[in-house]
Amino acid sequence: MLGYLIRRILAAIPVMGVVALFVFLLLRLTPGDPAAIIAGDNATPEQLDRIRTQLGLNEPLYTQFFSWVWRLLHGDFGTSLISNVPVLQMVNQRIEPSLSIALCVMLVSILVAIPLGVIAAWKHGTWIDRFVMALSVLGFSVPVFVIGYVLVQVFAIELRWFPVQGFRSISRGFGPFVERITLPTIALSFVYVALIARMTRAAMLGVLGEDYVRTARAKGINEGGVLFRHALRNAAVPVITVIGTGFALLISGVVVTESVFNLPGIGRLTVDAVLARDFPVIQAMILLTSGVYVGVNLLIDLAYALLDPRIRY
């Protein structure tokens, strides 16, 4: 197992290397002078020169690449062209809201969706099954901002149970944190509940027809044991995959939700950076996103190996 882990981590290095190369070339291969693109149309020659030196554009390409990677490895992601703040610091400030939202949404979705999916598969073809499926179609089809604004209107403005918007760090008290994270979590959970419940149902339907489920029933085990101890673990692999990729999507930013609830998260940072052509920030965001995906995929594969002893590593 440990050997497998090490092999997988080693295998992630070339992937990240390719991503880094792509990110590096993104700026260099854009037509025209990168410095001019960065500086914008009204830049003075002095500004251009300063940017060139700052980016090391006067050196050969490979030297530029390696020194850039070297700086990345030391945590230097450059400085924002707009705010002149180090990129790493900007990301650090934004990561907590995004991470909090992602974790809360996943937790809520898993707790709601998996029992729903299991029950739908168990009661396959009945009104319960159809109800769950209808719910999941609804979850897919209603845009998150609609759900978000409805929630804000009802629970924040009318009932005044929750604040309308904003984010409070967990370090400043659990109560205020929960108060502000609840509505965005619910709004975003809809689509993930739909996705995970559907996947769970499909996987469970396949597994419930298996011989070992019949064997479990023949042993006189109650239905709960049959469903959760025997069937669910065998159905888990596709469900874990969906949960993993969903989590990665959440971390790399959910712009709409962040906008609706005015959360200072990664998603809005990325959009702002793209609109402002803040290249160092864009590069950092691409690297972060890819890193999260590589990491999540590694975790998914480890989960496979833990869940299913037949998967050899």
Next chain:
Amino acid sequence: MSELVNPTVNTRPIALEIENLVVGVGKTGAGKKIIDGISLQVREGETLCVVGESGSGKSVTSLSTMGLLPRDSLKAIGGSIKLVGEDVLQATDRRLRELRATTMAMIFQEPMTALNPVVTVGKQIDEVLRTHTNLGAGARRAKILDMMEQVHLPDVKRIFASYPHRLSGGQRQRIMIAMALVLEPKLLIADEPTTALDVTTQAQILKLIRELQKDHGTAVLFITHDMGVVADIADRVAVMRHGRLVETGALKDVLSAPTQDYTRNLLSSVPSLIPRAAREEVGFNPVVLEANELGKVYRERSMFGKPREVHAAQDVTLTLRKGRTLGIVGESGSGKSTVARCIVRLIDPTSGGIRLAGREISDLSRHALQPHRKKIQIVFQDPYRSLNPRITIGESICEGPINFGTKHSVAMARARELLELVGLPPDAVSRYPHQFSGGQRQRIAIARALALDPEVLVADEAVSALDVSVQAQVLRLLDDIQTRLGIAILFITHDLRVAAQICDDVAVMQHGRVVEQGPAAEVLANPQQPYTRQLLDAAPGRGWDFSNFRAVDGSAAVPAAV
């Protein structure tokens, strides 16, 4: 109908009594009656074999008893099933769960899929004890290990902690038996428990069931389609067909003096183990297929360390003449299918040569091989999966000839002829595979293979998935085609009875090598190698000559299960 008059068994308490059971299709059971008035009785310490072909309702009977019928498609709507006096059809779900594993237990056909792949086998047995007893962890473990010893598993502590995929099919079935018998139920239902196993393993499992039954006095309801197994394990036999009981009686009575035509036919269809007389070679038959020291090695690449090599076939040398049938016989993993697939070049051999109609084909490229493909055709085991469900029978049969340049209309006319040749109506060309039964589909598969006028037909377990009566028909068809067309047949099978009836020559394979080969009459009647002898000894029902309704002289004519 005469019952076994054996005072020791006949006076024992009745463990299971099924009376007038009716099972219907649908949630309410209002649809077609799958089981229509079955009555059976099993006493403690007795084995009742329920025998029948597919669709006879034998499995539905056993599932009804366990209360495991699929809820939304089948329902018992009449009669009673009394388990030690208690009607399980009237029992609540809760009561049924209490009865399972404690009073009645079941083992299934497929040991490969009957165990949960992600839970260790020890835990799976433990679950039975945790559900039904209040024993502490230590006591449970001790009981499980003891039970695992009783089913003769080696190294029980290691196996206790193993996952199912680490165990062989036979070991898994032993685990299933241990799990079923750990609480000493009164009734054991065994639904084709040895059908998926090799003959030698099958013989061991049958012996084990008999042994445990003797020790624990269990009543056994044994479902099977195999008359050989029936002869080896039954005290009494019940023959089923289309959801009704055809005949029931003591083993010896049913086998030696069947009262019903259906039973007679069923018994007559069982191929004899005594090889048929070899056909005379008329004149000089040219060699059409030769395999010369054929080998196939699978290499498993490993990131660290040496690659693992598996010799699936080694030094296999075979010769097949026009108009003759050569059988390759062996258990699973013996390499017989690998050899067949190498010969047809569906996979590429790693060494050795294949000469087809005098031409070396083992080293031809895919492209150069193409014109030779038509000379050798293959029929696969599973007729349900070897025909494309989305295209018509006619298109399936025509596809090969059209690839070789035959005009569509000509090929279609030929397809009609071929369907007639295999005993199907010519208008079947416009129908789809799902409209045919298993036996008919296998006829279609044979017609498809013949469409290219091959010189060699490879039949890879081509009758193994079929019921005996259908099997007998398909074997007759192959024989008939061979006589008419002079085709050479390479017949791959695990079934010695089938081999004895269809082959002129046989090659016995084990661990990728041919251990013995020669005329079928010699190899199967007078085996020289210990492995061949072992295979023949393990063949179920060798004490009976089924088609002549008599015990074979000189061997164990009396069923061992007394």
